[in-house]
Amino acid sequence: MKKSITLSQGSGGKENSELIKKIFYKAFQNEILLKSEDAAIIESKKLAMTTDSFTVSPIFFNGGDIGKLSICGTCNDLAMMGAKPKYLTCGIIIEEGFAVEDLKKIVESMRKELIKSGAIIVGGDTKVVPKGSVDKIFINTTGIGEVLQENISSNSISQDDVILVNRDIGTHGATIFSAREGIGLESNLQSDCANLFPIVETLIKGGIKIKAMRDATRGGLAAVLNELAIQSNICIEIEEDKLPVSEEVRGICEILGFEATALANEGTFVLAVNENDGQKALDILKKFNENAQIIGRATQNQPKKVIMYSSWGTKRVLEMPTGELLPRIC
Amino acid sequence: MKKSITLSQGSGGKENSELIKKIFYKAFQNEILLKSEDAAIIESKKLAMTTDSFTVSPIFFNGGDIGKLSICGTCNDLAMMGAKPKYLTCGIIIEEGFAVEDLKKIVESMRKELIKSGAIIVGGDTKVVPKGSVDKIFINTTGIGEVLQENISSNSISQDDVILVNRDIGTHGATIFSAREGIGLESNLQSDCANLFPIVETLIKGGIKIKAMRDATRGGLAAVLNELAIQSNICIEIEEDKLPVSEEVRGICEILGFEATALANEGTFVLAVNENDGQKALDILKKFNENAQIIGRATQNQPKKVIMYSSWGTKRVLEMPTGELLPRIC
Numbered sequence: 149m150k151k152s153i154t155l156s157q158g159s160g161g162k163e164n165s166e167l168i169k170k171i172f173y174k175a176f177q178n179e180i181l182l183k184s185e186d187a188a189i190i191e192s193k194k195l196a197m198t199t200d201s202f203t204v205s206p207i208f209f210n211g212g213d214i215g216k217l218s219i220c221g222t223c224n225d226l227a228m229m230g231a232k233p234k235y236l237t238c239g240i241i242i243e244e245g246f247a248v249e250d251l252k253k254i255v256e257s258m259r260k261e262l263i264k265s266g267a268i269i270v271g272g273d274t275k276v277v278p279k280g281s282v283d284k285i286f287i288n289t290t291g292i293g294e295v296l297q298e299n300i301s302s303n304s305i306s307q308d309d310v311i312l313v314n315r316d317i318g319t320h321g322a323t324i325f326s327a328r329e330g331i332g333l334e335s336n337l338q339s340d341c342a343n344l345f346p347i348v349e350t351l352i353k354g355g356i357k358i359k360a361m362r363d364a365t366r367g368g369l370a371a372v373l374n375e376l377a378i379q380s381n382i383c384i385e386i387e388e389d390k391l392p393v394s395e396e397v398r399g400i401c402e403i404l405g406f407e408a409t410a411l412a413n414e415g416t417f418v419l420a421v422n423e424n425d426g427q428k429a430l431d432i433l434k435k436f437n438e439n440a441q442i443i444g445r446a447t448q449n450q451p452k453k454v455i456m457y458s459s460w461g462t463k464r465v466l467e468m469p470t471g472e473l474l475p476r477i478c
Numbered sequence: 479m480k481k482s483i484t485l486s487q488g489s490g491g492k493e494n495s496e497l498i499k500k501i502f503y504k505a506f507q508n509e510i511l512l513k514s515e516d517a518a519i520i521e522s523k524k525l526a527m528t529t530d531s532f533t534v535s536p537i538f539f540n541g542g543d544i545g546k547l548s549i550c551g552t553c554n555d556l557a558m559m560g561a562k563p564k565y566l567t568c569g570i571i572i573e574e575g576f577a578v579e580d581l582k583k584i585v586e587s588m589r590k591e592l593i594k595s596g597a598i599i600v601g602g603d604t605k606v607v608p609k610g611s612v613d614k615i616f617i618n619t620t621g622i623g624e625v626l627q628e629n630i631s632s633n634s635i636s637q638d639d640v641i642l643v644n645r646d647i648g649t650h651g652a653t654i655f656s657a658r659e660g661i662g663l664e665s666n667l668q669s670d671c672a673n674l675f676p677i678v679e680t681l682i683k684g685g686i687k688i689k690a691m692r693d694a695t696r697g698g699l700a701a702v703l704n705e706l707a708i709q710s711n712i713c714i715e716i717e718e719d720k721l722p723v724s725e726e727v728r729g730i731c732e733i734l735g736f737e738a739t740a741l742a743n744e745g746t747f748v749l750a751v752n753e754n755d756g757q758k759a760l761d762i763l764k765k766f767n768e769n770a771q772i773i774g775r776a777t778q779n780q781p782k783k784v785i786m787y788s789s790w791g792t793k794r795v796l797e798m799p800t801g802e803l804l805p806r807i808c
Contacts, residue, residue, distance in 0.1 A: 153576040158606025168604060171581060172568075175589040176599040180565075188600035190565050190622070191525075199567035199620055200603045203611070235510075235520055237529035238502075239569075239618045244805075246483040251501060259505040269506040270518035273530045273618075274498060276488025278805055281533070281613040288569045288603075290529055290620035292520075475574075475608055 154472075160366025160412075161469040184379060185302055186228040186362060187291075193298050196231035198222060199290040205476040207254070207284055209327045211319075211338030214287055215257035217414060217478060220343050221365070222289040223265040227345040228361040228417060230300040230352065231293030233267035239288040240272070244279045254285070264343045267291065297352050304359050305380035309446040310426035312419045314347060315340060315437035316392035317369050321411030322400045324477055337396040342415030347436050351419075356429050360420040363413065365478055367469050370409040372418050373454040374468040381451050386444035386466065389459040394439075410469040412477040420446065484802075490696025490742070491799040514709060515632055516558040516692055517621075523628050526561035528552060529620040535806040537584070537614055539657045541649075541668030544617055545587035547744060547808060550673050551695070552619040553595040557675040558691040558747060560630040560682065561623030563597035569618040570602070574609045584615070594673050597621065627682050634689050635710035639776040640756030642749045644677060645670060645767035646722035647699050651741030652730045654807055667726040672745030677766050686751055686759050693747040695808055697799050700739040702748050703784040704798040711781050716774035716796065719789040724769075740799040742807045750776065 149170060156163040173182065180188045187198035200221045207214040223233040238258070242251065262268065320339040325331070344363060351358060360380070364372040369391070377384045393401075393408045401408050421429045426442055433440030449455065454466040479500060486493040503512065510518045517528035530551045537544040553563040568588070572581065592598065650669040655661070674693060681688060690710070694702040699721070707714045723731075723738045731738050751759045756772055763770030779785065784796040 149578060151578055153572050153574060153578060153581065153606055155574050155606050155608060158572065158604060164604065168602070171578075171585055172599075172602055172604070175585045176568075176592070176602075178598040178600070180598065180600045181602075188565070188567075190600060195521075197565060197567060197622065198601050199569045199618070201569040201571050201605050201618060203571060203605050203607050205611075235518070235527060237518075237527060237620050238506075239529045239531040239620070241531050241533060241616060242483050242488070244483060244485050248479060248481055248483060248501075251483065255501055255505045262506070268508040268510065269502075270508070270510045270520060271528050272498070272502055272506075272511075274488060274494065274502070275531050275533050276483055276485050276805070277533050277613070278485060280610075281535075281806065282616070283607070283611040286571060286612070286616065288529070288531060288618035288620075290567050290569070290618075292527065292622070475606070476611065 155475045156472045159473040160371050161473060163470065186225040187231065189229065193295055196226050196229045196293045196295055198225040199288065200225060201286060201288045202478055203286050203476050204478050206327050209339055210323050212341035213254055213257050214285060215254035216261050217341055218287040218289045219258050219261035219265060220341050220414060221478065222291040223267060224344045224363045226291050226293035227348040228363055230297035230358060231295045233265045233291055233293045233345055235270045235292045236267050237290045238269050238272040241275045241277060241282050241286045243282045243284050244276055246284060261343060265345055297358060300358050300361060302360050302362060302376050302379040305376055305382050305420045305446050307446055307448055308423045309359055309420045310423050310442055311384060311444045312429055312433060312442050313392065313416060314433045314440050315416055316394045316439040317413060317416055318393060318397040318408040318411030320414040321474060321477060322397045325474060335396040340413050340415035344415060344417055350432050351429060354432050356421055356425050358421060361417055363417040365414060366412050368410045368412055370466050370469050373466065377454050378452045382446045383449040383451050384444060384454045385447050385449065386454060386456045388456050390441050390443045392439040392441050409466060410473060414478060485805045486802045489803040490701050491803060493800065516555040517561065519559065519625065523625055526556050526559045526623045526625055528555040530555065531616060531618045532808060533616050533806050534808050536657050539669055540653050542671035543584055543587050544615060545584035546591050547671055548617040548619045549588050549591035549595060550671055550744060551808065552621040553597060554674045554693045556621050556623030557678040558693055560627035560688060561625045563595045563621055563623045563675055565600045565622045566597050567620045568599050568602040571605045571607060571612050571616045573612045573614050574606055576614060591673060595675055627688060630688050630691060632690050632692060632706050632709040635706055635712050635750045635776050637776055637778055638753045639689055639750045640753050640772055641714060641774045642759055642763060642772050643722065643746060644763045644770050645746055646724045646769040647743060647746055648723060648727040648738040648741030650744040651804060651807060652727045655804060665726040670743050670745035674745060674747055680762050681759060684762050686755050688751060690750040691747055694743045696742050698740045698742055700796050700799050703796065707784050708782045712776045713779040713781055714774060714784045715777050715779065716784060716786045718786050720771050720773045722769040722771050739796060740803060744808060
C-alpha cells in the first residue's frame with residue numbers, strides 16, 4: 149500500500165476493498181463484520197444494521213439531492229438484506245456559511261423520503277466546522293431494520309441461480325458527471341436515486357426466495373457482480389445485450405469512454421434467485437420498472453469471475469473496476 | 479435565524495439547540511426523537527441507539543486522538559442511558575493524501591478502546607474525498623446498546639435529588655485549546671477522554687437508582703446542567719466551590735478568560751440520584767476518580783434554571799453557554 153491515501157481507495161473498486169481489508173477488518177475483526185454484507189445481521193437475526201456517509205458533489209442534482217440520497221442509501225442497504233428500515237440516525241457536518249435555505253431543502257428531501265421508507269429518525273448529531281474544513285455538507289445515516297426474510301447473503305448464490313437487475317443502469321453516475329462537468333447534453337437523464345424497500349417487500353410477499361441482493365452504488369454493476377462472484381465462489385455469466393442501458397447513458401459513455409457497468413447507481417440492484425423463481429421475480433420487478441431484466445446466471449465455469457458475452461459471440465472477463473472512477477459520487 | 483449557518487450553531491450551546499429544534503426536530507418529529515436524550519430508546523425499551531460525528535482538530539492530542547474519541551463518545555452516550563455498548567458502525571471520510579500511518583494509529587486507538595467497551599464494529603463505510611474537500615479525517619460512529627437499567631431520563635430529576643460529577647471538569651477543552659494555540663504551558667494537562675460504561679455498570683450493580691445521567695461534552699457542564707434543569711422542569715442549585723477543577727484547567731481559564739463550566743469534556747458526566755443514594759453513589763464514583771463530588775441538588779426555587787452559589791454567599795444564574803465556544807472540539 150502507498151504511504152498516502154488515494155482517491156481510488158474510496159471508489160468502491162479494488163483498491164477500496166484492499167484498504168478496508170488491510171486496515172479496518174484487520175483491526176476490528178469479529179464474526180459479524182467479516183461477512184461483508186450490505187448490512188450486519190444482529191440480535192439473533194432479527195435486526196440488520198448499516199451505515200453510510202454521503203459527500204456527493206453537487207449536493208443538488210437532477211433526480212435528487214444529498215438529503216434524499218442519505219435516506220435512500222442507508223434504507224437500501226437494509227432492504228438488500230431483506231430488512232424493513234425502522235430506525236435511522238443522522239450525523240450532519242456543515243460548513244460555516246452554508247445557506248440555511250439549502251439546509252432546509254435537504255432536510256425536506258430527507259423528510260419526504262423517510263415517509264416513503266416507513267423509517268423514522270431517532271437521533272442525530274450536528275456539527276458546524278469552520279469555512280474550508282469541509283466542502284458544504286456531509287451526511288452520515290445509520291439504520292436499523294427488521295429482517296423480513298432471513299439468510300439473504302452475498303455468499304449464498306449457487307449454480308444455475310438467475311441474476312436480474314431491476315432497471316437500466318448507470319443513471320446516477322452519468323447524472324452527477326454531467327452536472328459536475330457542465331456537459332450541456334440536453335436530456336431527460338436523472339439519477340435513479342430511490343428507495344428499494346417497496347420492491348423488496350413485494351418480492352418477499354410474492355413468495356420469491358431471494359438468494360442474494362446488492363445495490364450497485366460506487367463501482368457500479370461491475371463491482372457488485374464481482375463481489376457476489378467472489379463471496380459466493382461462483383462464476384457469474386452475463387449477456388451484454390441484456391444489460392439495460394438507456395440511450396442517454398449510452399451516449400455519455402460513448403462520448404467520454406466510460407463503461408456503463410462501472411457507473412454508480414442509487415436505486416439499482418442485482419438480485420439472485422433460484423432458476424425456478426426467475427420469471428416470477430422478473431414479472432414483479434417489471435411492475436416497478438419496465439427495463440428490469442434477467443441478465444445472466446451463475447455457473448461453475450470460472451469461480452470468482454464475471455464473464456460477459458457479447459451479441460457477436462465473443463466473451464470477456466468483466467473486471468472489478470480500478471482507479472479513481474468518479475470521486476464524491478455519493 | 480440568520481441566512482447562513484454559523485459556528486455557534488454547532489457548539490452545543492443555545493444556538494445549536496435552536497438549529498436542531500427549528501430545522502431537524504420540526505422535519506423529523508416522532509415520539510422517540512422528541513425525547514432529547516443522549517440515546518434513543520427503541521425495541522420495547524430493550525435497546526438504545528445513538529450517533530456522533532467527530533471532527534476534532536488536532537486529530538492527535540494529549541490523552542487521546544480522534545479514533546479513541548469516536549469510540550468513547552458514542553459508547554458514553556449509550557452508557558448515559560444505562561445501556562451496555564454492543565454494536566457500533568463506523569463511517570470515515572478521509573482527505574486524499576492523508577498519511578496511511580496516521581490512519582493506522584487512529585484505527586489502533588479505536589481497536590484498543592473497543593476492547594475496553596466490550597462493543598464490536600459491525601459495519602463501516604469509507605469515503606476518500608479530493609484534497610481540500612475535508613480537513614484530514616472525520617469519523618462518525620453510531621452505536622446500539624443493551625439497556626441495563628430502564629427509565630433513566632433527562633426529564634426525571636425531582637426535588638431533593640443529589641447532583642454529582644464523576645471527576646474534575648474541563649480538561650478536554652483545555653487540552654485541545656492548548657494544543658491548537660500552541661500554548662506552551664508545560665503541564666500534566668490531558669484530555670479526560672474515557673469510556674464511562676465501567677463506572678455506569680458499577681453504579682447499576684451497586685444498586686444505585688439512577689434518575690438521570692449526561693456526559694458534559696460540547697458546551698461543558700453548564701450546557702448539561704441547563705438541559706437537565708429544562709427537561710426535568712426543575713431548579714438545579716450548585717455550590718461553586720464544590721466544582722472540581724484542576725490547577726491546570728483553572729490556570730488556563732484565568733489566563734484566557736474562559737469559564738471551566740463551559741469547557742468540553744469527553745469522560746466527565748453529571749449524575750442525578752435520589753438523595754438517599756447520594757453518598758453511596760459518591761463512594762462508587764470516587765473509586766474511579768478521587769475528584770468525584772456532590773456538587774448540588776434539585777429544588778423548586780427557579781424551575782428550568784441553574785443557580786450557582788459562591789463561597790462568599792453570592793449567587794448567580796449559570797447560563798446555557800452561547801457564542802462560538804471552541805469549534806472542532808470533538
